[in-house]
Amino acid sequence: MNFTLFFTAVFALLFPLSVLSAPVHVSRDVYVPAVILPNSSSVWTVGSTQTVTWDTSNPPSQITNPTGSIRLRKGNKTLSTDLISGFSILDGKVQVQVPSVEPGDDWRVVLFGDSGNWSGAFTIKN
Numbered sequence: 798m799n800f801t802l803f804f805t806a807v808f809a810l811l812f813p814l815s816v817l818s819a820p821v822h823v824s825r826d827v828y829v830p831a832v833i834l835p836n837s838s839s840v841w842t843v844g845s846t847q848t849v850t851w852d853t854s855n856p857p858s859q860i861t862n863p864t865g866s867i868r869l870r871k872g873n874k875t876l877s878t879d880l881i882s883g884f885s886i887l888d889g890k891v892q893v894q895v896p897s898v899e900p901g902d903d904w905r906v907v908l909f910g911d912s913g914n915w916s917g918a919f920t921i922k923n
């Protein structure tokens with residue numbers, strides 16, 4: 798088989814698949830629950846255990862990615878390691894241990910599911 802024929806065959810196979818799969822993707826809802834705690838009144842001490850909570854009052858019927866993860870963000874920089882991961886985004890809360898990070902009042906948690914939502918800025922101290 799020559800190349801033209803080969804690629805024509807590949808496109809003939811793939812194109813209908815991509816057309817078919819598109820509506821399935823579009824019908825799923827991107828779920829971005831709002832983080833409730835920590836909020837701007839929160840003060841976390843390094844090494845302590847804290848609870849992150851978020852609003853699960855309005856989940857869509859179908860969630861693209863039900864597994865959540867949480868990262869810390871300082872200023873406009875999100876840390877590259879997960880604080881915790883592998884929990885259900887429908888749990889509404891999860892406990893985390895505060896890692897040894899630079900103290901500051903511009904920390905946020907980022908909750909990732911389909912997408913990310915940030916908490917308000919809060920304080921981490923030693």
Ligand SMILES: *[C@@H]1O[C@H](CO)[C@@H](O)[C@H](O)[C@H]1NC(C)=O
Pocket residue numbers: 829830831832913914915
């Ligand atoms: C977080 O969720 C709230 C409530 O749905 C929304 O108003 C806010 O824009 C979201 N923030 C981000 C960074 O996605």
Ligand SMILES: *[C@@H]1O[C@H](CO)[C@@H](O)[C@H](O)[C@H]1NC(C)=O
Pocket residue numbers: 834836837838839
């Ligand atoms: C933060 O959450 C606490 C506990 O729910 C609440 O008492 C406090 O008013 C909240 N602070 C802000 C700024 O929303």
Ligand SMILES: *[C@@H]1O[C@H](CO)[C@@H](O)[C@H](O)[C@H]1NC(C)=O
Pocket residue numbers: 872873
């Ligand atoms: C993050 O903040 C710093 C300091 O305010 C600024 O210099 C930098 O451009 C910001 N980066 C982004 C991606 O916004």
